[in-house]
Amino acid sequence: MSAIIRSKVKDLLKMAAGTEVLAKGWVRTKRGNKEIAFIALNDGSTIKNIQIVVDKNGETEGILSRISTGACIGVKGQLVSSVGSGQDVEIHAEEITVYGECDPMRYPLQKKDTSFEYLRTVAHMRPRTNTFGAVLRLRSQMAYAIHKYFHSKGFVYLNTPLITASDCEGAGQMFQVTTLDLNNVPKNKKGQPDFSKDFFGKQTSLTVSGQLEGELGATALGEIYTFGPTFRAENSNTPRHLAEFWMVEPEMAFYDIKDNMDLAEDFIKHLVKYALDNCRDDIQFLNDRYDDTLIERLEGVIGTEFVRLPYTEGVRILEEAVAGGHKFEYPVSWGIDLQSEHERYLVEEHFKRPVILTDYPKDIKAFYMKQNEDGKTVRAMDVLFPKIGEIIGGSEREANLSILESRVDELKMSRKNLEWYIDTRRFGSCPHSGFGLGFERLLLFITGMQNIRDVIPFPRTPKNAEY
Numbered sequence: 001m002s003a004i005i006r007s008k009v010k011d012l013l014k015m016a017a018g019t020e021v022l023a024k025g026w027v028r029t030k031r032g033n034k035e036i037a038f039i040a041l042n043d044g045s046t047i048k049n050i051q052i053v054v055d056k057n058g059e060t061e062g063i064l065s066r067i068s069t070g071a072c073i074g075v076k077g078q079l080v081s082s083v084g085s086g087q088d089v090e091i092h093a094e095e096i097t098v099y100g101e102c103d104p105m106r107y108p109l110q111k112k113d114t115s116f117e118y119l120r121t122v123a124h125m126r127p128r129t130n131t132f133g134a135v136l137r138l139r140s141q142m143a144y145a146i147h148k149y150f151h152s153k154g155f156v157y158l159n160t161p162l163i164t165a166s167d168c169e170g171a172g173q174m175f176q177v178t179t180l181d182l183n184n185v186p187k188n189k190k191g192q193p194d195f196s197k198d199f200f201g202k203q204t205s206l207t208v209s210g211q212l213e214g215e216l217g218a219t220a221l222g223e224i225y226t227f228g229p230t231f232r233a234e235n236s237n238t239p240r241h242l243a244e245f246w247m248v249e250p251e252m253a254f255y256d257i258k259d260n261m262d263l264a265e266d267f268i269k270h271l272v273k274y275a276l277d278n279c280r281d282d283i284q285f286l287n288d289r290y291d292d293t294l295i296e297r298l299e300g301v302i303g304t305e306f307v308r309l310p311y312t313e314g315v316r317i318l319e320e321a322v323a324g325g326h327k328f329e330y331p332v333s334w335g336i337d338l339q340s341e342h343e344r345y346l347v348e349e350h351f352k353r354p355v356i357l358t359d360y361p362k363d364i365k366a367f368y369m370k371q372n373e374d375g376k377t378v379r380a381m382d383v384l385f386p387k388i389g390e391i392i393g394g395s396e397r398e399a400n401l402s403i404l405e406s407r408v409d410e411l412k413m414s415r416k417n418l419e420w421y422i423d424t425r426r427f428g429s430c431p432h433s434g435f436g437l438g439f440e441r442l443l444l445f446i447t448g449m450q451n452i453r454d455v456i457p458f459p460r461t462p463k464n465a466e467y
């Protein structure tokens, strides 16, 4: 396959007929009649395939017999106008190289069963399907859009540590990191594990959030964002929870809760619009294949103002719904941590648009949130989305040193461990706010996929760490 440079399928489909081209990729299907074979070739650059037309004769017979679904081939030939429907151009093959054959009896994607459950059992192969190709391209595009958005606003991309000694959310859902010999753990005088002998000389875990370090960045650089993996050992087997997920966390000096909400709303709308403008083929495919209200839902979000509502009001609406006969699985009363069914009722049935719920009871939120004058609530904001529930969680932060210290004590957290964090309030404290967007929750919304395991290449969930 000399001289000619390989073109990607995405580009080939836009090229003018009459050119000599070289394509490389994986065979999606092979069909044909006595005279010709048609091969649909995909290289991952687009949801679309390029059609390869091969004349059947003594010369091509041998090579065609080695080509089946899943095989990897290279094809040199003329790009010609296609007579068939469905594509403008196709390649009339002159020379074919088989890079890798694919045994039809053993290829996992050859099976009739293409359910998402089945594909999760062969997650090492599923990127080769149309659906996962589309989802993974979208995932990559959205990551790019996130960086672009914040850079255009002058935010600094801050890398926060994955290994940490502090529990940001205080929910005790951390995976421990240790090099101690688990069969022979050194003990201290109290009979507890002696972490001074551990790798870091103290007890460490994988981070649940980069926020605390993000605040250090914001109170020096002004506006920062983090974007990286976070880990939660919560044993919840739901379609919306992963043990390893990616989070985007902007943190901004001099933003109050309202500025924070404005940014969150603008950010999400911008990302949805970016997807519609730049990833149309993949979204159209997902829309047509699985959920023909997807595009409508995406366009709807861009054009709507999000509702902004205090938690107390939200609970009142839910209580009225119960009084009116609506059945929830979990009871509703002021003080509860809202369940996904409650969030979705507010968004999907009551308001029929995204809702930002604010001013939650302080007892169900983390220690760092700014306390309101009522002594009961904090300046929290959760963005709730149709089909997803909570997509963003954030707040204005408590900037007052003594109030923060009292809250840390009240919650029996270790002040000593948090001295470095409390220093931001001790030295030049400033009002500031931030939030965390769950990247996979965003992708659930944008792709219309139903299960969070299907928007990350290699999901980590309870009892599953394959690949």
Ligand code: 4AD
Pocket: 168, 169, 208, 209, 210, 211, 232, 234, 240, 241, 242, 243, 245, 247, 249, 250, 390, 391, 392, 393, 394, 395, 434, 435, 436, 437, 438, 439, 440, 441
């Ligand atoms: O609401 P969360 O727990 O907030 C924080 O971690 C804050 N420190 C963020 C901040 O203010 N900088 O998590 C933020 C978001 C949630 O709204 C949700 O979208 C996502 O992270 N999330 C998860 N996504 C997938 N699997 C899980 N187990 C998740 N837990 C939270």
Ligand code: MG
Pocket: 382, 390, 392, 393
């Ligand atoms: Mg939350």
